[in-house]
Structure formats: structure tokens, C-alpha cells
Amino acid sequence: MTRTRGLLTAAAIPLILMAGCARPDSAGSAGNAADPITESASATDPTVLVRIAQEGGFVPTSYRYGRLPDVTVYADGRVISNGPVPAIAPGPALPNLQVLRITPERAAQWAADAIAAGVKTGADLGAPGVADIPDTVITATSGGTTQTVRVTALHQAQPTDPNLSASQQAARKKLAGYVDELTALTTETGSPAPDAYVPDSLAALAQDYVATDDGLKQQPQDWPGPALPGAELSPGTGLYCVSVSGAEKDKLWAAAGKANMRTPWVSGGKQWQVTFRPLLPDETGGCAALKDAK
Template structure:
């Protein structure tokens, strides 16, 4: 059972499922509120390419995606699915963007804790090669195990032959002896699982530079009509300082909307949201709204990035 929210020190959790749900339960003082200067200084100190610098030997542009692990689907609330951040994303300039550790409190902070580190071009090439060896090739068969409601693990590796994407259902939940899987499928899943572990643990690997705050160019706010959570925790209202809600339709079947804030609007939203929780009622236009905040990654643009198969 999660502890009630309080200003004291809370234990940190950062397992795979917590990373998946990092958008809802986040650090009480989100790291991406730190200044961009801190990020640049840390990168320089580590001797790593800066956020806008292309790694000289990378075939990709600085902001182009090269590697990604994400979890899609599963039996979770729709707003969590739309707002979920990938477990890890690696870009052409070596940036590694992940969910940082979060305190195990309820309700969690409104803003997620997103961190960035940088690896060398040689490390990036090695990870791409490992992905090819692990069987990340579009069309690869990982079978369908006898597990219900578990998310699928989707892995993307951009190789010389182009982007390769595979998806394995219940990769960490299925039993090795699952009768629905063939011997070849089990072997393929074992290799893929080991590669996923390598990527997901990259942020804490030996020799990695200290993580700094990820500074998003765009911050998406996923909106829905506020519904009281049914607990006894006080939920003070906050006035929404950004663009008009609910924004554009993100999913007509679920009633989710989406607005993107940038520049001065983003600064105003962050200044207020740092004191909000995941269940804060936001007031705008005479209505109350629930908001899930989702920093957009370098390869994502606008609310359209949060649509589709997630």
C-alpha cells in the first residue's frame, strides 16, 4: 500500500512498471524544472556532445531517434496509456532520455521526473549492433503467450537498413515454459529480453554521467473531465494558466483532450504545476479538469505524437 503524501523523505522506486507509470506518479520536485544551463554544464563536464550537436560518426541527426523501449497496451487507464513515456529513448547525438526515480507516495506529483544523460558515438554504435544481434528486425516472431492484460514491449532500433521495430506481448510476465510459445519463439524472447534489460538499465550503468533534467521544447497536457477520486485526501483547486481546455480531441472514444504549451505559456504552467498533484482539479471555463502532463521528446511534435497505437 502506498504511503500518504507528505513532505518527508520517501523511498524511491524505479522498476519497469514504475517507469511505465512515471507520468502519473512523479517526483515531488520534478527535475526538468531545473535550468537548461545545468544540463549544458553537466554535458560539458562529461565531455559529451551537447543537446544540439550531432555525434560525428552517427548516421542520424542529433534529434533523430536511434533506440527506444516502450510498453504499449495492457489493462491500465486510458490517460495513463496516452501519457506514458518510453522507458528509454536514445538519439543521434547520444542523448539517453529516461524516467527518473520517483517517491512512493499518493497522490504523486503532477509533473514527471524526466532525465537525460549522454553516451559516446562508439557506445551508440555498439548498442545498435547489439539490437541487431538480439533479433530486433521488423516482422520477427515472438509469439503470443497465454497471459491476459499485460502490456507489450515494443523495441525500435534504427539500423543501416532503416528503422526496425518489434513487439513482444508480456515479455517479462510470460513463463519460459508457456505452452503457447514454440522453442524458436522462446529463444527469440530470451534474447530480446536481455537486450531490453541492457537498454533499460543504461541510465544506471557504470561510467554513465550524472543525470540532469530534460528540458522539453513542448509540454503536452492530456485533459479529461475531473472526477473526485473517492478518497479523503484534500484536493485544492488550481486555476489553469495555459491555453484553452480541453484542447484538441486526442481520443474521441475516451473523452481525452490535449493541449501543448511552449515558451512563456510553458513557464507559467510549470510554475503552478510544481505544486500540484496527479489528482489536482484544474479550473478553466467554469469546469474542473484532470490533467496528465507529458513532456514531448525530441522526435515528437504536438498532440499528434500521442495518438495511434500506444
């Protein structure tokens, strides 16, 4: 199988995930790690070629709807993923999205490699004896065909799990290898410093604020965006959503950058807990893009 790690364009725009294996230095300028890469500056084709995401698991509703894909490879060569976050509590209000640019040809190769690694709709990867772990969902589009595979506890299942056959274990190992390699793409030794990714649109998921007894005093902040809470994402969830773009997004992004995950936001005389969810290039329609979160 032909792997594509380490093959950046001369105008490489780095970014993302956690540490990996060595790769050759990229040619050309490394860019400035302090300058964010905005969607409008680089968007040409938001078609998703590869996406690795987590779905399900025993997680709060706000986390389920606010969860971002682990990594997305677009047809124009953008690779957007979750970068590292500080090990503090409460954590920053904004997720650390990062972006890397590879050539469209390399992006297409990553999609072909995903198919070769076993991304196939309906593939039987078994059900290991692990509870409450999210499924890894991998989608790849190659040769005009889209395939999706769902794997329970891809990295958590034991190699001796009696619920998995030898063929299932082998298939899972092959998929895990692909996921690990794509995840390591942007953190290999020799890569330029990461760049932040700032989206064109931002969703704010609001729910009633509930104070905790953790001893950490939170300073309420006036809400600088559209009146909260917005429309309920799904009936009965108690989670609501507003979305912003343009100058309104810039204002809200700046305010959120100074807040943490437990900051009480005051709107309409009431305090709200807000989860900030950047909308990715292929996610259009504002809050509607999140309604089918799993």
C-alpha cells in the same frame, strides 16, 4: 555481441532509470544533479536510433496517451528515459524524465546491438498465456534500415509457458537481456548523479474531473495555460489536449511541479483532470504527435 554500457563522453551528462551493474567511472566532470538539461541546450540530431516503449494493455485512456517510452537513444548521443518516482499516492504531476549523453558512435552501437539481439520486423516471439499485459515494442535503426519487434509480456511470461516454443523462449530471453542492459545503462555504480530533462514542448491532456472518496482532499488550482480542454485527441475518448512551448511552457511546468496527479485544475469555471506529457525531441506538431498512441 559488443555491449556499450559504461562508455560515456568526457562531458558525461548522466541520468535515468533504476539500479544496475558496476561500470568504470566516467572521465571528466560529473555535472550538477540539480541543474536540468533542456532540449535546446543539447539538441543536434533528434533521429531515434533505439526506442523501447510499452503499448496496449488494460490501462486508462489518459495513461495510454500520456505514456512515455521507457528509453530512447538519439543519434546525437542523448539517452532519455523515465527515472524513479516517489512511492506516494497521488504521485507528482510531472514525470521524472532524465537524460544521459553518450557518444554518437556508442549510440549507433546500441542500435546495432539491438538488431543483433533480435529486433527484426515480423519476428515471431509467440503469444504467452498472459492477459492484459502491455507489449514491449523495440524499434532500432542501424545501417539505414529500421526494424521493429513487438513482444507480449516480455518479462512476465513464464519460462515453462506451454504456448511458447523453445526457439521463441530463447529469442525472448535474448531480447530481454538487451532491454535490461540498456535500461541499466544510466544507473550503474560509479555513474554521476542523474540530471533532469526539461522538454521544449509540453502537452496537457485534459478530461472531466471526477472526485473520489479516498479521503484525500485536493486543493483546486487555477490553470495557468491555454484554455482547457482543447481539441479531442481521438473521437469518443473524452480526452482533450493543449500544447505549449517557450515562456508559456515554463510557466505551466513550474505550476505543475507543485501539483500532483489528482490536482483539480480550474479553467473556464470548470474543474479538469490533467495528465502532463512532455514531448520528446522527435515528437513535433504539438498534440498531433500523440494521436496515434497505442
